[in-house]
Amino acid sequence: MTIKRHPNPENLMSCAAGSMPEALAAVMACHMTICPRCRKELAFLDSVGAALLEDISPTPLVMKMPSPNVPARQPKSIAENSIKSDVPAPLRKFVGNRLADINWKRVTPGIWQFPIPLAKHSNSSLKLIKVGAGLKLPDHGHSGLELTLVLQGAFSDEFGSYEVGDVVEMGEDVAHAPVAAEETGCICLIASEGPMRFHGLLARIVQKFTGF
Amino acid sequence: MPDIEKLERIAAQKDAQAYRALFEKFGPIVKAFMMRQGVDAATAEELAQETMLSVWRKAALYSEDKGSVATWIFAIARNLRIDYLRREKTWVELPDNYAQEASSDTSPDEAVSGEQQRSIIRRALDELPEEQRQVVILSFIEGLPHREIANRLNLPVGTVKSRIRLAYLKLRSAVGEPDQ
Numbered sequence: 051m052t053i054k055r056h057p058n059p060e061n062l063m064s065c066a067a068g069s070m071p072e073a074l075a076a077v078m079a080c081h082m083t084i085c086p087r088c089r090k091e092l093a094f095l096d097s098v099g100a101a102l103l104e105d106i107s108p109t110p111l112v113m114k115m116p117s118p119n120v121p122a123r124q125p126k127s128i129a130e131n132s133i134k135s136d137v138p139a140p141l142r143k144f145v146g147n148r149l150a151d152i153n154w155k156r157v158t159p160g161i162w163q164f165p166i167p168l169a170k171h172s173n174s175s176l177k178l179i180k181v182g183a184g185l186k187l188p189d190h191g192h193s194g195l196e197l198t199l200v201l202q203g204a205f206s207d208e209f210g211s212y213e214v215g216d217v218v219e220m221g222e223d224v225a226h227a228p229v230a231a232e233e234t235g236c237i238c239l240i241a242s243e244g245p246m247r248f249h250g251l252l253a254r255i256v257q258k259f260t261g262f
Numbered sequence: 263m264p265d266i267e268k269l270e271r272i273a274a275q276k277d278a279q280a281y282r283a284l285f286e287k288f289g290p291i292v293k294a295f296m297m298r299q300g301v302d303a304a305t306a307e308e309l310a311q312e313t314m315l316s317v318w319r320k321a322a323l324y325s326e327d328k329g330s331v332a333t334w335i336f337a338i339a340r341n342l343r344i345d346y347l348r349r350e351k352t353w354v355e356l357p358d359n360y361a362q363e364a365s366s367d368t369s370p371d372e373a374v375s376g377e378q379q380r381s382i383i384r385r386a387l388d389e390l391p392e393e394q395r396q397v398v399i400l401s402f403i404e405g406l407p408h409r410e411i412a413n414r415l416n417l418p419v420g421t422v423k424s425r426i427r428l429a430y431l432k433l434r435s436a437v438g439e440p441d442q
């Protein structure tokens with residue numbers, strides 16, 4: 051698998067800084083598990099974080115000696131990371147090991163979603179969305195940054211086409227009309243900045259489909 | 263004794279002296295870091311102790327090709343902060359999760375030592391234009407999302423992002439171009 055679209059540098063940086071709204075950080079984390087290039091970028095940015103720490107003036111801290119009996123953490127086993135699964139590891143505890151087994155909720159004919167709960171004040175929302183083969187979503191804008199990671203199949207819009215592993219960034223000033231791939235449809239993980247934003251999008255989609 | 267050797271001693275024989283040395287070097291900085299993130303002194307103290315305790319417990323998991331000891335400690339502190347302060351799940355795991363593929367990740371010709379890389383990055387940071395350094399510090403040290411940096415500086419979010427992007431490109435080219 052060759053990933054063609056990686057997150058932008060400013061998002062890699064806020065990911066390393068730990069200063070990203072939670073949903074966006076989740077998409078970044080899932081991309082990292084399948085993208086060696088971005089893992090390397092993240093490691094580099096961690097070293098930028100470490101260098102910045104050197105400029106902080108220290109605050110006195112009294113040492114507590116840990117008990118020698120504190121057990122060492124065992125590395126996560128390789129087996130655990132290589133479970134046969136088409137779900138990125140960070141998502142498995144929410145959705146299980148197989149995209150096909152997700153308890154999808156139908157939004158409208160051809161569109162299903164599965165919301166992933168986040169901390170209440172995360173100020174962002176995270177969802178899986180499944181779109182049927184060849185289905186076209188209505189043209190829509192975004193009210194904050196939206197990060198989409200393709201997990202299965204592919205989709206395209208007026209800016210390009212996106213395959214498994216690709217991260218698509220949509221800024222608030224961008225509108226697009228995505229179309230799921232003819233043969234496969236597509237499953238994506240979508241993070242939206244600001245609470246309930248994606249909800250708004252789905253509501254608008256449903257509106258267009260149902261005429262409400 | 264280099265930090266890495268101290269860590270090895272902690273891993274191998276729970277060396278209290280090596281731990282004390284690492285604690286004195288990093289503990290007070292981590293506590294100050296936590297306070298810069300907007301935490302009260304008591305919580306910052308707790309998080310700093312927790313960070314150093316993780317260093318003690320996970321010493322054997324550290325691998326040098328994932329960056330310097332300072333980088334590793336930064337990542338531990340960052341993740342603890344996300345866990346405790348925002349009560350969020352830490353989505354981005356520590357580099358030790360990827361230890362098994364470390365060797366395929368780094369090709370030999372770019373294997374700069376942690377110490378070399380540290381001084382290259384330091385110099386590159388010092389050379390950043392002030393407006394770029396400022397946003398990088400607000401992101402890493404104050405832990406602010408782009409939107410809040412924009413509010414704080416009274417700038418459009420797009421400007422914050424482009425400053426961060428420019429800073430990234432300068433820092434990145436200082437250590438070598440990224441792979442495509």
Ligand SMILES: [Zn+2]
Pocket residue numbers: 053055056057081085087088089
């Ligand atoms: Zn990538």
